[in-house]
Amino acid sequence: MTSLQKAPGRGGAAGGEQGSTGPTGATGPTPARLPEAGGQARRGGGPPWMTIGMPAEKSVTFKPSAKRLIRRLRPERAGVIAVLVMAVCGVTLSVLGPWLLGRATNIVFRGALGDRLPAGVPLADVVARARAAGEGRFADVLESAHVIPGVGIDFTALGHLVLLVVGVYLASALLSWGQGYLLNGIVQRTVYRLRADVEDKLNRLPLPYFDQQPRGEILSRVTNDIDNVSTVLQQTLSQLLLSLLTVVGVVSMMLFISPLLAVIAVITIPVSMWLTKAIARRSQQQFMAQWKHTGALNGQIEEAFTGHELVTVFGRRHEVEQRFAERNEALYEASFGAQFVSGIIMPTMMFLGNLNYVLVAVVGGLRVASGAMTLGEVQAFIQYSRQFTQPLTQVASMANLLQSGVASAERVFDLLDADEQRPDPVAAERPTARRGRVEFEHVGFRYLPDVPLIDDLSLVAEPGQTIAIVGPTGAGKTTLVNLIMRFYELDSGRILLDGVDIAGMTRDDLRGEIGMVLQDTWLFGGTIRDNIAYGRPGASEAEILAAAQATYVDRFVQALPHGYDTVLDEQSGNLSVGQKQLITIARAFLAQPSLLILDEATSAVDTRTEVLVQHAMAALRRNRTSFVIAHRLSTIRDADLILVMQQGRIVEQGTHAQLLERGGAYADLYNAQFEAPTGADADDAVAPESAAAGPPGAAFAGVRPR
Numbered sequence: 001m002t003s004l005q006k007a008p009g010r011g012g013a014a015g016g017e018q019g020s021t022g023p024t025g026a027t028g029p030t031p032a033r034l035p036e037a038g039g040q041a042r043r044g045g046g047p048p049w050m051t052i053g054m055p056a057e058k059s060v061t062f063k064p065s066a067k068r069l070i071r072r073l074r075p076e077r078a079g080v081i082a083v084l085v086m087a088v089c090g091v092t093l094s095v096l097g098p099w100l101l102g103r104a105t106n107i108v109f110r111g112a113l114g115d116r117l118p119a120g121v122p123l124a125d126v127v128a129r130a131r132a133a134g135e136g137r138f139a140d141v142l143e144s145a146h147v148i149p150g151v152g153i154d155f156t157a158l159g160h161l162v163l164l165v166v167g168v169y170l171a172s173a174l175l176s177w178g179q180g181y182l183l184n185g186i187v188q189r190t191v192y193r194l195r196a197d198v199e200d201k202l203n204r205l206p207l208p209y210f211d212q213q214p215r216g217e218i219l220s221r222v223t224n225d226i227d228n229v230s231t232v233l234q235q236t237l238s239q240l241l242l243s244l245l246t247v248v249g250v251v252s253m254m255l256f257i258s259p260l261l262a263v264i265a266v267i268t269i270p271v272s273m274w275l276t277k278a279i280a281r282r283s284q285q286q287f288m289a290q291w292k293h294t295g296a297l298n299g300q301i302e303e304a305f306t307g308h309e310l311v312t313v314f315g316r317r318h319e320v321e322q323r324f325a326e327r328n329e330a331l332y333e334a335s336f337g338a339q340f341v342s343g344i345i346m347p348t349m350m351f352l353g354n355l356n357y358v359l360v361a362v363v364g365g366l367r368v369a370s371g372a373m374t375l376g377e378v379q380a381f382i383q384y385s386r387q388f389t390q391p392l393t394q395v396a397s398m399a400n401l402l403q404s405g406v407a408s409a410e411r412v413f414d415l416l417d418a419d420e421q422r423p424d425p426v427a428a429e430r431p432t433a434r435r436g437r438v439e440f441e442h443v444g445f446r447y448l449p450d451v452p453l454i455d456d457l458s459l460v461a462e463p464g465q466t467i468a469i470v471g472p473t474g475a476g477k478t479t480l481v482n483l484i485m486r487f488y489e490l491d492s493g494r495i496l497l498d499g500v501d502i503a504g505m506t507r508d509d510l511r512g513e514i515g516m517v518l519q520d521t522w523l524f525g526g527t528i529r530d531n532i533a534y535g536r537p538g539a540s541e542a543e544i545l546a547a548a549q550a551t552y553v554d555r556f557v558q559a560l561p562h563g564y565d566t567v568l569d570e571q572s573g574n575l576s577v578g579q580k581q582l583i584t585i586a587r588a589f590l591a592q593p594s595l596l597i598l599d600e601a602t603s604a605v606d607t608r609t610e611v612l613v614q615h616a617m618a619a620l621r622r623n624r625t626s627f628v629i630a631h632r633l634s635t636i637r638d639a640d641l642i643l644v645m646q647q648g649r650i651v652e653q654g655t656h657a658q659l660l661e662r663g664g665a666y667a668d669l670y671n672a673q674f675e676a677p678t679g680a681d682a683d684d685a686v687a688p689e690s691a692a693a694g695p696p697g698a699a700f701a702g703v704r705p706r
Helices: 062-071 074-114 123-132 136-145 155-204 207-212 215-257 259-266 268-306 308-313 317-343 345-369 375-416 477-484 507-512 528-533 541-550 553-557 577-591 607-621 656-662 665-674 680-685
Strands: 438-445 454-461 466-470 492-497 514-518 595-599 625-629 641-646 649-654
Touching: 062 375, 074 136, 074 155, 074 215, 074 375, 123 136, 136 345, 155 215, 155 375, 215 259, 215 375, 259 268, 259 345, 259 375, 268 308, 268 317, 268 345, 268 375, 308 317, 317 345, 345 375, 438 477, 454 477, 454 492, 454 649, 466 477, 477 492, 477 595, 477 625, 507 514, 514 577, 514 607, 528 541, 528 553, 528 577, 541 553, 541 577, 541 607, 553 577, 577 607, 595 607, 641 656, 641 665, 649 656, 649 665, 656 665
Parallel strands: 466 625, 466 641, 514 595, 595 625
Antiparallel strands: 438 454, 438 492, 641 649
16 A cells, blocks of 8 residues: 555544544543553562562463463574573582582681691591590591591692682583573574564454554553563573572582481471462552552543643642642552562561571581581581572562563464454456546445445446545445455455456555545654655655645745755654645655545645645646545535445435535535534534444554554
């Protein structure tokens, strides 16, 4: 499609159908939703354990969605295997560190004791003398430490062991760095492919999908949810893997050193889990209140600043400030409670860890005194017991994060699984000549099977004719042009373009023959030249200038300091509405389509600018078949044929003069605009709403399928 703006959805951007409502009765686009529970906005601002009490958005089908998410890593299987191997090796080396340091402590301890004993005396004799002197525990320590009497600290062996420990930790750090580097690439490439798949999917979705989905919802799935999946994959695949491997390694080493101390260390886990769950349950209510008040405050801020002029005019600033203060105070109370309660978790875990440390130290000291363990083994075990609680806390904190990530993935997968538009025919047809003849043959279409809209519609638009379509809101005017664009598939009948059934053409070929100018202008960030050239990529500078001159754009552009190089901001606020509309007309003029659709293109401009726009559109319509949707009947007096639609049917057709002379529906509409009815007459002049206003979610239409 040589589309120059967002294509109209049912009741969205199209002026002819503006005001249609969706299921909730709301009109207009829906703002993008806030990130879901456990998403980026809710994860940020605190350490990992703060998320333990946060209620995450849960997926409906956790296992299947999680498996499907993992399956998307298949193209990176070699990298994933490398990450696993590096993680196992890195954790193994890291876990060996305390054990090696314990051996170093034994060397120092053995040397310190041996240096105090007489040289040349066998250890057995020293132990026997100690027992005979009633120093049995000292004898046990000497025996378990394998002390060599008269020999001090072996600094050579100690140095070698210290270098080995440094090498082990250095290798572990390098492996962890390499694992993180590889994992980052794996995750980013996976998310890159996911974004590409979503983008391709959006291009293949039919317009009815966008009719039924709020724009903010689609935007959230494409941005917030994919970002959340990226964050969750990055953190869980790294931290969760390392934490679980660390727990396994540490428990293995603790059992290897002392099964008794291992039982003492592990026995505190159920207590910590119970306390964490109890605190999390309490903080969950506080977090829910926090997010509820956050949403209310955000809504009020958006409302107040969107209607700032209205608030100021009616003198309601004090009331707005008072409501803001009340909701801000409620948010403060809820946030303080949520953060305070969830903040208790870490001190509680630290207390239990210290309690565990005391038990291990006391029992370990007794074991050293009895000769059952060496001092180095107790030292290593204490280090392991300190390492043991940290990965458990990380695993607990990532449970909500994992739930949130899978829920976001599930929402993205729902979009990827949506029904696609009918594929283009393999043996596509194209018109042999571009004339612009359009013929409707017994066309039938309904948004909903049980709600009639267009039934058995037939009409012919000859090449070069201007066909105006008028009627009350919901009559089917925009639907008619949407069917020409093949945004929707017909239920019955067919539409011919230059003798070729449009269902037998590819959508690109069909839309390449059509230009469109809508009521709501759409200009992207860039120069005025770029926006005009969007109508036909590759157009020369002379062709762009000719299009601008023919549509009166050149008049106001020459007055701008930078001319055609003037950069338009995001909202094109540096141009008037009429100037923006002229640019969109120039864009259509440059495209040189054989068929033109004008959907209430002058309704948003003032009367003076309307004259220029009308002249520009007259130049654009010259020698082209044009369909003009209009509410201002004064703009279509010169149309070759005017179609009056009601409830999906053409009830009248003819020229302006012919229809006025008949005194039918068109005459009623015309008189309602140009007379000043009062009282009951005013009520009768209002065009009735049709029950067949459009599909569910029509208020959210206006998104152009690509």
